[in-house]
Amino acid sequence: MTAAHRRPVPLAKCYRLLNHGPTVLVSAAHNGRRNIMAAAWAMPLDFQPPKVTVVLDKSVWTRQLVEGSGTFVINVPTISQLDIVETVGSTSGLEISQEKDLDKFKAYGLRTFTGDVVDGALLEGCAAWLECRLMPEPHNQNQYDLFIGEVVAAWADERVFSDGHWHFEGHDELRTLHHVAGGHFLVIGDEVVGKVLERAED
Amino acid sequence: MTAAHRRPVPLAKCYRLLNHGPTVLVSAAHNGRRNIMAAAWAMPLDFQPPKVTVVLDKSVWTRQLVEGSGTFVINVPTISQLDIVETVGSTSGLEISQEKDLDKFKAYGLRTFTGDVVDGALLEGCAAWLECRLMPEPHNQNQYDLFIGEVVAAWADERVFSDGHWHFEGHDELRTLHHVAGGHFLVIGDEVVGKVLERAED
Numbered sequence: 006m007t008a009a010h011r012r013p014v015p016l017a018k019c020y021r022l023l024n025h026g027p028t029v030l031v032s033a034a035h036n037g038r039r040n041i042m043a044a045a046w047a048m049p050l051d052f053q054p055p056k057v058t059v060v061l062d063k064s065v066w067t068r069q070l071v072e073g074s075g076t077f078v079i080n081v082p083t084i085s086q087l088d089i090v091e092t093v094g095s096t097s098g099l100e101i102s103q104e105k106d107l108d109k110f111k112a113y114g115l116r117t118f119t120g121d122v123v124d125g126a127l128l129e130g131c132a133a134w135l136e137c138r139l140m141p142e143p144h145n146q147n148q149y150d151l152f153i154g155e156v157v158a159a160w161a162d163e164r165v166f167s168d169g170h171w172h173f174e175g176h177d178e179l180r181t182l183h184h185v186a187g188g189h190f191l192v193i194g195d196e197v198v199g200k201v202l203e204r205a206e207d
Numbered sequence: 208m209t210a211a212h213r214r215p216v217p218l219a220k221c222y223r224l225l226n227h228g229p230t231v232l233v234s235a236a237h238n239g240r241r242n243i244m245a246a247a248w249a250m251p252l253d254f255q256p257p258k259v260t261v262v263l264d265k266s267v268w269t270r271q272l273v274e275g276s277g278t279f280v281i282n283v284p285t286i287s288q289l290d291i292v293e294t295v296g297s298t299s300g301l302e303i304s305q306e307k308d309l310d311k312f313k314a315y316g317l318r319t320f321t322g323d324v325v326d327g328a329l330l331e332g333c334a335a336w337l338e339c340r341l342m343p344e345p346h347n348q349n350q351y352d353l354f355i356g357e358v359v360a361a362w363a364d365e366r367v368f369s370d371g372h373w374h375f376e377g378h379d380e381l382r383t384l385h386h387v388a389g390g391h392f393l394v395i396g397d398e399v400v401g402k403v404l405e406r407a408e409d
Binding site for chain 1: 220227228230248249251258260289290291293294297298313314316346347352373375382384385386388391393395397398399400401402404406
């Protein structure tokens, strides 16, 4: 079970779940309706209190749920979920049926769990999760489709993230995805450590 | 020579240079002074006209050059530049000398070229470059250290990016870097292609 490996991440280090630029799944729930979508345009915005920012186009249904509930989840999916990412990034919870919105979780058999803030919209099997409270910024939302959230809870799969660091070795099936375009993704690779160079003589 | 492989990227596809979440180097020049710094918090913001957003802390010298010149460059460095990235991310162009600012390019022997908009602050040897005009947003800059730029020119090394796609196979030395924390980076890996799942029966 995935839940067996899920561990809380201290908020001071939760930016590290997004720092390497993975493509994420944004999910939200409001008034008994919920949705999940793919987003390549998400990043940390601050350390303390931790904030993140994500672009949600005016056409997407998840945006309405975020605005309605004032909360959202950043799920960090793995290569094992490649087709799920492509699917929830290619289908709309509203376009398919104009009268009755599609629950993508049900439609594609996606299992969820309930977090500290958001009910039943955290996707099982991801590498990490950040639950966020929307910080309303009407100008950014209207002008740039840019949404800012304060992270209020975070978890990661301890097999690949612990003590503030990713360690994917031995768990290739849990590596993060990095979208380029049109269903083409790059998979994150291995770790390298940089060192500070000596200054040249003047 | 690196310049031999540098090719313009159509602006409609320049978001793909950042879409997979690489750590970048932000550079700027103003009134004969210039600087370069590392930034993990950068992402595309719009397709057309193409925009990007990047977080520049109030303490960094590059920020003053960006505000002064109204332009900046997003350089996408490679694993061959690992120690350069760590170095320009760990040193300040102002802290070292309070009286005379440090030219990190000179101090670390970094070669540059001149772009369409920014003089002498594009770092040779990167995988890609985006030149940007600052779109002033005082609230975002003051409240969130968030800077928005319109991309006005873009290039990439054709050995690893062409026809709108990254293709690192055979050029491991040009793979992009994705910072986690404290000098620990993940290197981007290989490509996978997602497919859309069938809906479960109701």
